[in-house]
Amino acid sequence: MGLVESGKLPKPLTSLLNTSRKYSIWIFQWGLACCAIEMGAALGSPRYDVMRLGVIPLPASPRQADLVCFSGTVTDKMVPAIRRLYDQMPDPKYVISMGSCANCGGPYWDSYSVTKGVDQVVPVDVYVPGCPPRPEALLEGIVLLQQRIGKEDMVERWKGEPLVVS
Amino acid sequence: MTAVSDRQKLAYVNSQAADGRVNLEFETQEGMTLNMGPQHPATHGTLRIIVKLDGESVIAAEPVMGYMHRGYEKLTEVRTYPQVTTLVNRIDWLGSFANEVPFILAAEKLMEVEAPPRAQWIRTILFELSRIANISLFVGDMALHIGAMTAAFYAFRDREFVLNQIEAVTGGRFHPNFDRIGGLKDDLPKGWIADTKAAMEKIRDFCDEMDDLVTGNEIFQARTRGVGVIPADVAQQFGLSGANLRSSGVDWDLRRDQPVGLAWDQADWKVWTHPDGDSFARFWVRIQEVRESTKIVDQLLDGLPAGPIMAKVPRIIKVPEGEAWVATENPLGEMGYYVVSKGDLGPFRVKIRTASFNNVSVVPWVCRGVYVPDVVTILASLYFILGDIDR
Amino acid sequence: MSHLSSADVDETTEAEAPATDEAREEIVAIFTEELGDALLGSHIRPGDDVWLRVSRDAWRTAGIVLRDRAGCRAFEFLSAIDWLPSPFGKSEDSPTDERPEPDTEIVTGYAGGDTRFQVFARALSYHRKLGVTLKVDLPDDDLSIETWLPVFAGVNWHERETHEMFGIDFVGHGHLAPIYLPGEFEGHPLRKDFPLLARIVKPWPGIVDVEPMPEAEGGADDEEASE
Numbered sequence: 042m043g044l045v046e047s048g049k050l051p052k053p054l055t056s057l058l059n060t061s062r063k064y065s066i067w068i069f070q071w072g073l074a075c076c077a078i079e080m081g082a083a084l085g086s087p088r089y090d091v092m093r094l095g096v097i098p099l100p101a102s103p104r105q106a107d108l109v110c111f112s113g114t115v116t117d118k119m120v121p122a123i124r125r126l127y128d129q130m131p132d133p134k135y136v137i138s139m140g141s142c143a144n145c146g147g148p149y150w151d152s153y154s155v156t157k158g159v160d161q162v163v164p165v166d167v168y169v170p171g172c173p174p175r176p177e178a179l180l181e182g183i184v185l186l187q188q189r190i191g192k193e194d195m196v197e198r199w200k201g202e203p204l205v206v207s
Numbered sequence: 208m209t210a211v212s213d214r215q216k217l218a219y220v221n222s223q224a225a226d227g228r229v230n231l232e233f234e235t236q237e238g239m240t241l242n243m244g245p246q247h248p249a250t251h252g253t254l255r256i257i258v259k260l261d262g263e264s265v266i267a268a269e270p271v272m273g274y275m276h277r278g279y280e281k282l283t284e285v286r287t288y289p290q291v292t293t294l295v296n297r298i299d300w301l302g303s304f305a306n307e308v309p310f311i312l313a314a315e316k317l318m319e320v321e322a323p324p325r326a327q328w329i330r331t332i333l334f335e336l337s338r339i340a341n342i343s344l345f346v347g348d349m350a351l352h353i354g355a356m357t358a359a360f361y362a363f364r365d366r367e368f369v370l371n372q373i374e375a376v377t378g379g380r381f382h383p384n385f386d387r388i389g390g391l392k393d394d395l396p397k398g399w400i401a402d403t404k405a406a407m408e409k410i411r412d413f414c415d416e417m418d419d420l421v422t423g424n425e426i427f428q429a430r431t432r433g434v435g436v437i438p439a440d441v442a443q444q445f446g447l448s449g450a451n452l453r454s455s456g457v458d459w460d461l462r463r464d465q466p467v468g469l470a471w472d473q474a475d476w477k478v479w480t481h482p483d484g485d486s487f488a489r490f491w492v493r494i495q496e497v498r499e500s501t502k503i504v505d506q507l508l509d510g511l512p513a514g515p516i517m518a519k520v521p522r523i524i525k526v527p528e529g530e531a532w533v534a535t536e537n538p539l540g541e542m543g544y545y546v547v548s549k550g551d552l553g554p555f556r557v558k559i560r561t562a563s564f565n566n567v568s569v570v571p572w573v574c575r576g577v578y579v580p581d582v583v584t585i586l587a588s589l590y591f592i593l594g595d596i597d598r
Numbered sequence: 599m600s601h602l603s604s605a606d607v608d609e610t611t612e613a614e615a616p617a618t619d620e621a622r623e624e625i626v627a628i629f630t631e632e633l634g635d636a637l638l639g640s641h642i643r644p645g646d647d648v649w650l651r652v653s654r655d656a657w658r659t660a661g662i663v664l665r666d667r668a669g670c671r672a673f674e675f676l677s678a679i680d681w682l683p684s685p686f687g688k689s690e691d692s693p694t695d696e697r698p699e700p701d702t703e704i705v706t707g708y709a710g711g712d713t714r715f716q717v718f719a720r721a722l723s724y725h726r727k728l729g730v731t732l733k734v735d736l737p738d739d740d741l742s743i744e745t746w747l748p749v750f751a752g753v754n755w756h757e758r759e760t761h762e763m764f765g766i767d768f769v770g771h772g773h774l775a776p777i778y779l780p781g782e783f784e785g786h787p788l789r790k791d792f793p794l795l796a797r798i799v800k801p802w803p804g805i806v807d808v809e810p811m812p813e814a815e816g817g818a819d820d821e822e823a824s825e
Contacts, residue, residue, distance in 0.1 A: 075300035086363030445752035
């Protein structure tokens with residue numbers, strides 16, 4: 042992709058690349074707590090069927106994933122592992138924070154062992170609220186992320202600077 | 208890589224340091240050390256197991272917990288009684304309603320309040336529904352661990368029927384927060400009884416389907432029969448409970464043997480045991496339990512008494528001084544709350560005795576000498592929920 | 599509901615238990631016979647539960663009596679209680695009011711107690727169909743007690759947890775590594791004087807929603823929660 046590196050990517054090509062990227066997301070499921078079951082229902086159950094959105098669940102390793110979904114309570118003991126797996130994912134990578142606990146600590150806002158939000162550790166693209174969110178809510182979060190990917194500027198992304206997408 | 212904040216940098220440094228410690232363990236131990244987790248491939252949450260190997264057989268296995276420790280026992284001390292039910296819902300997140308019941312019963316015991324019969328019956332029904340929702344996922348999950356993925360899809364599909372019924376009453380698929388001191392929040396909605404009976408029919412079909420798909424499967428039996436045998440004596444020493452205990456041949460079910468006021472004695476059902484104590488026995492006993500639960504629900508729906516669903520309790524709940532212990536037979540095993548009250552709005556101390564904590568404490572004992580794939584089988588068959596271990 | 603009592607064996611059962619509970623009285627009799635003076639207190643709630651308090655030296659003996667003589671072979675849990683009233687006030691205290699002077703008087707629960715920390719454990723008997731709660735006091739200057747590992751193998755993780763949460767030492771355990779918290783964690787969270795920092799930084803705002811309290815006991819009866 043010499044075009045991307047040189048910063049001379051024509052607009053139709055950007056749009057084509059983004060479209061193909063957004064409908065082939067490999068989602069790495071990081072089930073931490075209660076939300077993991079709802080995520081499992083969204084990813085693995087025939088009723089919600091995430092594959093119709095062009096999202097492929099259950100990759101074997103974070104190295105194959107484009108999107109990681111943190112669902113559940115993040116504890117201080119878990120944080121090093123979360124950071125490590127996030128670093129192993131290839132760029133461009135996206136993060137969905139699912140559920141109140143991953144968003145802000147949720148019902149455990151005053152606990153001594155819970156991290157108050159996964160965004161203290163990794164940058165988050167989409168927050169899905171709820172305790173736990175219904176599988177439909179997670180699907181909507183994924184759709185929002187796809188819209189966001191569709192608007193992305195590949196050249197800006199390649200520069201490695203923080204992205205601001207409206 | 209995108210820019211990182213200071214907190215993120217710190218996390219990165221910590222992760223590197225954790226790496227270093229693990230490597231040190233690798234170098235200093237005899238044999239080979241295998242780290243499983245903390246990212247569990249299934250949906251249990253996060254349990255890490257450090258296994259020392261000699262070739263393919265396990266010399267020692269040591270579970271490392273705490274990745275889901277949320278400090279329930281401390282948090283209950285700074286919350287009021289109605290707020291505590293919101294928290295304890297989330298201990299065993301697959302059978303949430305069953306978590307509320309023993310706590311509410313303990314508070315009721317201290318207040319000397321008793322819920323009206325209709326509330327007790329509905330509690331029992333919802334309790335059994337959450338057991339079905341919990342264990343039906345186990346059935347699929349156990350097969351998934353052995354390598355049969357299809358069963359998990361079926362489990363997720365048929366579990367929805369039960370979740371729909373729970374949602375229709377409580378408004379929540381997962382965490383109903385429906386139980387109140389002195390009764391229930393609301394009565395059953397119209398038409399619910401017929402719907403639930405239809406759902407129970409589907410669950411019985413699901414059990415038959417699973418028997419066809421999994422239980423009789425030759426590979427499944429070869430992987431589970433004789434793997435991870437826990438004798439009855441060891442099971443008692445470690446405080447195992449629930450299906451793990453019954454599959455070791457101990458005929459003990461709190462629903463039958465220590466009635467706590469709920470309506471289990473009003474239905475005709477059977478406590479299943481299995482003499483083998485191996486992984487297959489644990490799977491088999493649980494499938495039978497789901498069948499019995501559907502029977503209990505059906506019978507209780509037939510005989511549901513009329514009447515109020517809430518006893519007379521003060522608007523602001525103050526629990527008198529005292530100590531109370533209430534345990535019930537939850538989907539995972541015996542769950543009990545030791546509540547110490549000092550007459551305040553909130554409890555003084557709550558000791559939460561969860562089933563999985565005791566159930567998993569047997570892992571170092573039972574995993575000694577087995578092969579690596581059997582570790583997965585044993586863990587799946589012991590059936591734990593991380594929130595239930597770590598609290 | 600009876601008030602908390604620290605009376606000795608006979609007074610407790612006579613004064614507070616009009617109904618009798620032979621199965622649980624038999625348990626108390628077994629412990630009296632086996633331990634003698636080391637049984638410091640007991641409490642029976644008829645038809646429900648029994649609490650026994652033993653001296654620290656007799657803790658392991660009491661465990662063996664519990665397992666072998668009383669037949670409680672199924673271990674349930676072991677933990678501890680910190681009886682110090684919380685120095686940070688109660689959860690229902692308003693964050694805007696001035697914090698009241700912390701209460702320091704230690705009031706212990708059933709079967710009595712003399713010290714701040716109390717270890718308690720519970721085991722279940724399948725054939726008697728009842729459970730027994732054992733308690734033991736720990737002096738503040740020496741928070742240590744014999745391990746129960748020779749009694750119940752399953753006590754291993756429970757003692758590790760209690761060690762981590764309360765800082766109580768179990769002599770002879772040998773592997774009291776942290777079980778829940780990361781290695782760098784300082785303090786013992788379940789002690790009452792361990793602060794929840796998030797609550798101190800940002801007090802619980804829910805207090806504004808709470809209705810005024812009804813008058814002690816009198817107002818309680820005419821208020822109904824259900825419709």
